[in-house]
Amino acid sequence: MGNGFVRNNINQFAVVYRFVDFLIIQLTLLAACSVFGVAIDVHYHLLGLIGSTTYLLSAELFWIYRSWRAGTSKELLFYTVVSWVVSAVIVLIYLFLTKTSEDYSRIAVVSWLFVAPLFLCAWRMAMRAFLYQVRAKGYNSRSVAIIGMNENAVALANELKRNPQTGFLLRGVYDDRELNRLAIPDGMTVEGNINDAVEAVQNGEFDQVFITLPMTANKRIEQVLHRLGDTNAEVHFVPNFFMYNMVHSRLCNVGNLQTISVFDTPMRGATTAIKRAEDIFLALCILTVIAIPMLIIAAAVKLTSKGPIIFKQNRYGVDGKKIKVWKFRSMTVTEDGDKVTQATKGDARITKVGAFLRRTSLDELPQFINVLQGSMSVVGPRPHAVAHNEIYRKTVKYYMLRHRIKPGITGWAQVNGWRGETDTVEKMQMRVQYDLEYIRNWSLWLDFKIVLFTFVKGFVGKNVY
Template sequence: MLATLDKSSGSQRSGLSFSSSVETFLDPAVAVAMLFACAGADGERLGAPYIILALIVFSLTFPGNIFLNDSFRRMLRKTVVNWLIVAIILLFFGEASGYINFFPRNVIYGWLAATPVALIATNALARWAIPNLLSIEGYTRTAVIAGCNDIGTRLAESFASNRFIGVHFVGYFDDRKRDRLERIGEAPLLGSLNQLADYVKSHHVDHIYLALPMATQPRILKVLDNLKDTTASIFFVPDIFVTDLIQGRVDQVGGMPVVAVCETPFTGASGLLKRLSDIILSILILILISPLMLITAIGVKLSSRGPVIFKQRRYGLDGKEIVVYKFRSMTTCDDGQVVKQATRGDSRITPFGAFIRKTSIDELPQFVNVLQGRMSIVGPRPHAVAHNETYRKIIKGYMVRHKVKPGITGWAQVNGYRGETETVDKMEKRIEYDLEYLRNWSLGMDLWIVIKTALLMVKDSRAY
């Protein structure tokens, strides 16, 4: 819910809807405007080909997924990656269909090069301008919170930390005395819940957030009944959101509202997009690396006795067992009830095996797993079944990572948690990154992980 407050477009009708509208339309509008500007600068007439291209570009970039509260570095990365994806799609289909021949090449290439610069500039400008616009009278909305508890104080902290929400928080209402409230901080306690309606009417409060426990339903209904005589917008912040939501959202089942607490990001169109990208990329990559895989297979066979391909049981989607392929890099093929992780200087690793592990060449057969549908190119790395059975008992939320297919590379690996996890603390950090990936997945994020993985292949000191 706290994430929804600064990313969804329907939570508020003033400051938030204004900033959300900017987030939604800024990138598509800039991309289309730059197309027309580049065409105009070259003396082109904006005929049907440009209009069609503008509609395609708008569709590919709408809605924008760069949020005003993102750090500048995150905004920069998302802008470049998002536009790179759009450019690849447009050039591929433009060349394949011949549609690109309707435009001068200098206009298209100039537009593709200039647009990310314009996007970065306009996003930076929006970060400076919008807080000033929200400070103008009529944009900022006054808000109170009913319920001074953990979820209520977190909500208040979100108001204070986000300059783009456009909410002026004035205080809490709670039936408890101030000395019984643990986290109220400097915010005033304005009165009891029975005094809320009178205060709202007399002080022209715009928004009321009900952060009351769902167990107190009669009290909530009484508060709502008292507020019927006000014009304030009322938002319910159920205490279910104190948990760590994975793809949390409100949905409907047969017309009945339900709240997703833990769900995979790959449902519907997102799941189809993820699978198509996996199939296309894995086929292209397997074609490109087939000579390297042949050479590696010969090297494994000549370096030590044993099979070329090491097959190991891992947990896949929904915790079901799958078989994962790797080039064998050790003299043993452990896959029993106890599997010892590889360590630095491990005597089981062959000299050739050390090289292919260092460069991640040993993972290349897993692109076949991707084609089989057992794995994805990007996702949480699969652990041995024996390791899963150990860590699921001691790390909270460990099995949630299996809401998606395991990946050849993942968010944890490109953030320094690759290789041996010799302590529980390191495994916990790996799981934190895996769950962050599930919460924030996008195709752009997948591409960024692939790029970072390629850069790390030749210089990662954690690989052995």
């Protein structure tokens, strides 16, 4: 099982992906020109070069050329299309700025821009299906051993089982303790002690070893690592503190000292620019559509009750800094002090128009202006009133970690049913749990799913008053 023919050629294989992508982009442009009888000259060669170069760069930015063993097909296709959209936009900007669009056949260029991503996606799915078949026959796989039978090992084994497409095959779990002292779940067995595991690795029976011993057993871990250092197996240490609520952890360096960031933010470097570009694009598109409905709502609010049209409330933004969140006023009061009472069913403070706006979340529409201002995102943890923050940060574990990124108009908690009134600590705990899950797993693909789910089921909720 250790003879997977791609195992030691991951980098070279990624080079093949890049080359095929480059070839597809060039050939689809040539094919489009050929179909419509367009003579290919230096202008088309330059356009093809711009398209392929910008695609390869954007694909690198979205990590398309990493290993997709554990990634989903939908996610891979999504990032392939996004990378091509970025490339297409650059091509169109080039044509606009250089005023050379008249030098090209519009139908040929447009056909190329639509056909190229279809072939880029198709060849990836074909290659993915091929690799699945290869792994099903035992090739391109890794034989895995786990040292340490505990909660960490069970969680790791379950992940390997849930993701067979990774090609990681769990062949044995090892522990020095007596079997009657171990909590062994159904479907798992302990093959022997740690010495048996080391000997098996030395005999070439395993490609990868995961050490899940608790960090308190540091001496034993050091001994195991010393012995495994004399083998060719890849060795991974899975510390037990990863079982706790870590938020976007990553390796860091302080001089020559390596550290692990426990509570961090995914918004760094290029991801910050990607998230901001996403926010601006979505906010502008949505505001264009809802501009007239917002004017109608504003008139309805003004004509049916006394008070301002827009209610601006202090809330915590990224890093716990206060921001002013905009909403259509839906109540006869505008509470924003040390004590803010959440709306409840049949609340007398809610106006008739406000009740409709709150049930349908239309009162949140002005927050797209907050997004353009940069204080909010379209997708992120919902911001709470400052008074509520001060209450829940003392009662809900890890509550303030939800402020590691900008608050959003919609979020992972909302599309999973945790929106509206939080009249119990348990409800807020569930909301925070989903918020932290979003931060840990943030990606452009996850934002896309949340926006899609919001349109399907996220505007209304049984706990929204």
